[in-house]
Amino acid sequence: MTILDGKKISNQIKDEIATEVSRMKERGEKVPHLAAVIVGNDGASLTYVGSKVRACERVGFESTLIRLPNTTSEVELLKTIKDLNENDDIDGFIVQLPLPPQIDTQQVLMAIDADKDVDGFHPTNFGKMALDMSTFIPATPFGILELLDRYSVETKGKHTVVIGRSHIVGRPMSILMGRKGFPGNSTVTLTHSHTKNITQITSQADIIISALGVPNFLKAEMVKDDAVIIDVGISRVPDDTKEKGYCICGDVDFENVSKKASYITPVPGGVGPMTIAMLLKNTLLARERHRANNK
Amino acid sequence: MTILDGKKISNQIKDEIATEVSRMKERGEKVPHLAAVIVGNDGASLTYVGSKVRACERVGFESTLIRLPNTTSEVELLKTIKDLNENDDIDGFIVQLPLPPQIDTQQVLMAIDADKDVDGFHPTNFGKMALDMSTFIPATPFGILELLDRYSVETKGKHTVVIGRSHIVGRPMSILMGRKGFPGNSTVTLTHSHTKNITQITSQADIIISALGVPNFLKAEMVKDDAVIIDVGISRVPDDTKEKGYCICGDVDFENVSKKASYITPVPGGVGPMTIAMLLKNTLLARERHRANNK
Numbered sequence: 001m002t003i004l005d006g007k008k009i010s011n012q013i014k015d016e017i018a019t020e021v022s023r024m025k026e027r028g029e030k031v032p033h034l035a036a037v038i039v040g041n042d043g044a045s046l047t048y049v050g051s052k053v054r055a056c057e058r059v060g061f062e063s064t065l066i067r068l069p070n071t072t073s074e075v076e077l078l079k080t081i082k083d084l085n086e087n088d089d090i091d092g093f094i095v096q097l098p099l100p101p102q103i104d105t106q107q108v109l110m111a112i113d114a115d116k117d118v119d120g121f122h123p124t125n126f127g128k129m130a131l132d133m134s135t136f137i138p139a140t141p142f143g144i145l146e147l148l149d150r151y152s153v154e155t156k157g158k159h160t161v162v163i164g165r166s167h168i169v170g171r172p173m174s175i176l177m178g179r180k181g182f183p184g185n186s187t188v189t190l191t192h193s194h195t196k197n198i199t200q201i202t203s204q205a206d207i208i209i210s211a212l213g214v215p216n217f218l219k220a221e222m223v224k225d226d227a228v229i230i231d232v233g234i235s236r237v238p239d240d241t242k243e244k245g246y247c248i249c250g251d252v253d254f255e256n257v258s259k260k261a262s263y264i265t266p267v268p269g270g271v272g273p274m275t276i277a278m279l280l281k282n283t284l285l286a287r288e289r290h291r292a293n294n295k
Numbered sequence: 296m297t298i299l300d301g302k303k304i305s306n307q308i309k310d311e312i313a314t315e316v317s318r319m320k321e322r323g324e325k326v327p328h329l330a331a332v333i334v335g336n337d338g339a340s341l342t343y344v345g346s347k348v349r350a351c352e353r354v355g356f357e358s359t360l361i362r363l364p365n366t367t368s369e370v371e372l373l374k375t376i377k378d379l380n381e382n383d384d385i386d387g388f389i390v391q392l393p394l395p396p397q398i399d400t401q402q403v404l405m406a407i408d409a410d411k412d413v414d415g416f417h418p419t420n421f422g423k424m425a426l427d428m429s430t431f432i433p434a435t436p437f438g439i440l441e442l443l444d445r446y447s448v449e450t451k452g453k454h455t456v457v458i459g460r461s462h463i464v465g466r467p468m469s470i471l472m473g474r475k476g477f478p479g480n481s482t483v484t485l486t487h488s489h490t491k492n493i494t495q496i497t498s499q500a501d502i503i504i505s506a507l508g509v510p511n512f513l514k515a516e517m518v519k520d521d522a523v524i525i526d527v528g529i530s531r532v533p534d535d536t537k538e539k540g541y542c543i544c545g546d547v548d549f550e551n552v553s554k555k556a557s558y559i560t561p562v563p564g565g566v567g568p569m570t571i572a573m574l575l576k577n578t579l580l581a582r583e584r585h586r587a588n589n590k
Contacts, residue, residue, distance in 0.1 A: 106428065127422025130470070131462055133401065157489045165473060167426050175425070175470070178460060178485045187496065189484040190473045194452045201482065 002263045004147045004230070006270040010277035013146070014059050017280050021060035032287035033062040034118065034279075035084055035093035039077060039103065040070035045096050052094070055276045061283060064090070074103045078111050085113040092118035092286035094279070115289065118282040121168070130175050136282045141172045143274025144209065144230055148183040153207075153228055153263055160186040161205035163198070163218075163251070169211035169232050177209075198222070210251035220256035229257055229264040232271050296553055299442045299525070299560045305568035308441070309354050312575050316355035327582035328357035329413065329574075330379055330388035334372060334398065335365035340391050347389070350571045356578060359385070369398045373406050380408040387413035387581035389574070410584065413577040416463070425470050431577045436467045438569025439504065439525055443478040448502075448523055448558055455481040456500035458493070458513075458546070464506035464527050472502075493517070505546035515551035524552055524559040527566050 021031050034056050038049045049065065056063035066080060077099075084093045093116055099105050109117075114124040120136035128135035137145070148155060160177045164170035174190040177183065186207065191198055202208055202222045210218050211232035223229065233251030250267030258264050265271050316326050329351050333344045344360065351358035361375060372390075379388045388411055394400050404412075409419040415431035423430035432440070443450060455472045459465035469485040472478065481502065486493055497503055497517045505513050506527035518524065528546030545562030553559050560566050 123422030123426055123428065124419040125422065126425055127418030127420065130421055130425050130466060131418055133418065157491050171425060171470070174473075175466070178469075178487065185489040187484065187486050187490040189482065191482050192473065192480075194480040195482040196452050
């Protein structure tokens, strides 16, 4: 059994990006600039955004954090997005989700210039992904592809079962694993809340990607020998033995499933760290595209 | 066993659209106007486009057929598309595929105004579909949804197996059947040329949608009792007993599979006729959206 070590791989990727940024500086080129917009004071969101800004600093990117109050109107947020779209110094930006209820998330995501949409959530980018065109792939699915790639996990002709059909993980993952190329060329089954006989389906899978958010959902008896297990779940579970009073738990019963798996991602330290690394990679890509357009 | 009669249902839909167009005329409103662009002299393409123009006439739409020579350059075709984009009288238009080799199909599809893209092939529309937003659904998948809807075929919690991952049928179908709502909420498996043990997979399916283009591919032993069978294949097979010297053959061994199926589409007369009906429906939708925008 091999651990798919997202922490290690994400550090490798960040080192590679930092090297590339150093070269850009040596050549006197503008370095990538990521902006992040956060509305309100949600603790988890502030933590995520803070991690993204620190990751930018680590690799040598410029970064801008725009904090707006929880009472921000949709019109005000759209104005901020318009400014970022038109600001040639910004290569890519993200709007941290979730947004407060007075703001229509769909309208906001639609307003982002697709060429700066490094989260890959804009319909144009999502459609390009589904139609095998070059685009920004959403960071979490992109990170999973990268893990499979760096560990040379065979995907062609394998049966991949994806659990959960969210727009940011399950659905794009199901599309990506069935595309031509590597990683890809899998036979893909997408399962969700209406799926019957989930055990019957997962127990046939060569690769399981679980993005459900239910702690310890995937048990050993649901998995066949030598399966590849990708755990995207991140749940806080009360745990008095921890200083914080909780532990971070994945969808997978790691202790037992890992005994049967050929490859498995831990939680934490698996898919999670890859997400930020791939956001940086998308921002680097955005910079390269903007340079090609003389911006 | 019930035949999913695409010919009958498509005629119903055309009648419904014709009634709606009559009401538009009575109210003194502009009627929908579809334009079709065809490059070259491919016989099958001319036949398809001709059917689309006749269907427009039947329901009372205006239609414009633009025929360009086989030697048309990409720049010339893009100019034609730009004119159609800017022509307020045109509500929607299609560019008949395939295009001659000197033209990059992707560039052409990208150039079509997404609001006039009644084929639903533009990445923005494809992405909206995958993200559960309102859009133009590609006509063939849309027609399959409509057949399932009109015959009240249960899809929720059923296991749907899609055979073939083309951009115009297999991939969108796999996405649509897994979306929330009806028809949808299926557990969906997308299979393709790299899929192993296809029989093992199809024999577990409650619903099979085959878009492979291999005559008589799906045999009775690959199908479980009471399965729903949707045959998207259209192949010409030499047949001396026919006046034309060939017959139109689907992917499904209809004679034997129909004995096990609960519902099945014939070929011809199943999915085929639905495609044009749904193109008209998308054009009507385009007209309604343009009216809402005062165009």
